[in-house]
Amino acid sequence: MEINLxxxxxxxxxxxxxxxxxxxxxAAPSLDAQVPTCPEWTLFDLVKHLGGGxxxxxxxxxAGPADAPPAxxxxxxxxxxxxxxxxxxxxxxxxxTQLLLSALREAGPDTGCWAWxxxxxxxxxxxxxxxxxxxxxxxxxxxAQLAAGAPQPLPAExxxxxxxxxxxxxxxxxxxxxxxxxxxxxxxxxGRSWRLTVDGDGARSTRIPxxxxxxxxxxxxxxxxxxxxxxxxxxxLYDRIPASSLHVDGDAGLLDLLxxxxxxx
Numbered sequence: 001m002e003i004n005l006x007x008x009x010x011x012x013x014x015x016x017x018x019x020x021x022x023x024x025x026x027a028a029p030s031l032d033a034q035v036p037t038c039p040e041w042t043l044f045d046l047v048k049h050l051g052g053g054x055x056x057x058x059x060x061x062x063a064g065p066a067d068a069p070p071a072x073x074x075x076x077x078x079x080x081x082x083x084x085x086x087x088x089x090x091x092x093x094x095x096x097t098q099l100l101l102s103a104l105r106e107a108g109p110d111t112g113c114w115a116w117x118x119x120x121x122x123x124x125x126x127x128x129x130x131x132x133x134x135x136x137x138x139x140x141x142x143x144a145q146l147a148a149g150a151p152q153p154l155p156a157e158x159x160x161x162x163x164x165x166x167x168x169x170x171x172x173x174x175x176x177x178x179x180x181x182x183x184x185x186x187x188x189x190x191g192r193s194w195r196l197t198v199d200g201d202g203a204r205s206t207r208i209p210x211x212x213x214x215x216x217x218x219x220x221x222x223x224x225x226x227x228x229x230x231x232x233x234x235x236x237l238y239d240r241i242p243a244s245s246l247h248v249d250g251d252a253g254l255l256d257l258l259x260x261x262x263x264x265x
Contacts, residue, residue, distance in 0.1 A: 004161045007109035010130040017137035018097040024144035035147045037240045043147045050140045051096035058103040061126045065112035121168035135162045159230035166237045167205035173263035174202040182223035188230040224250040
């Protein structure tokens with residue numbers, strides 16, 4: 001997979017989105033506030049998830065090539081104990097992000113490591129981890145902002161990379177699509193488009209030319225086409241907003257099948 005952003009830019013964006021996350025946590029009325037987009041979690045739970053994830057992936061990147069995450073890293077994540085006082089909690093979050101960034105800088109973009117994704121379109125490398133952690137940080141920043149009552153769209157450079165990252169990392173699979181073969185097109189208002197093809201060989205994505213007023217769109221090529229800003233597309237793909245928040249051409253019911261599909265990685 002072509003990583004759209006250079007490795008230093010990915011590290012910058014992890015830091016930037018993590019800073020925005022901490023700002024939202026600091027501004028929230030309570031750490032016990034419910035997170036509407038993660039209904040079983042409070043804001044404190046969300047902090048534990050993101051900060052614990054930073055520490056977990058720092059250990060994975062530091063361990064290098066492996067067939068499984070380090071056992072001690074999994075044990076440490078399960079046993080996490082966080083401070084309840086807000087200032088100390090925000091400081092713990094900042095330290096968690098720095099652990100991840102330090103591990104990524106030391107490894108560089110091409111060092112192999114364990115990752116849960118298939119490796120078909122996203123490399124199992126520290127660079128692949130960096131790209132995915134940008135999106136984890138970005139989407140959970142939106143969650144925290146929503147809990148604090150002030151949600152903001154994802155920055156365009158994060159969101160454009162995020163649509164492709166989701167399609168190439170979270171969806172790509174050798175598992176057979178259990179329905180009639182089809183394709184899904186995703187069109188960002190910022191001028192980038194992608195096609196997700198699903199069939200008996202699994203799921204894979206590619207960039208496609210964005211439709212223009214002159215050329216239009218080949219409605220027969222895709223079973224469903226989704227149009228929105230890159231931020232809206234990412235938030236839809238991560239199940240933060242419904243399909244009704246975007247413009248959908250074709251068979252919208254196919255999107256329900258895609259949402260329900262759980263391919264093996």
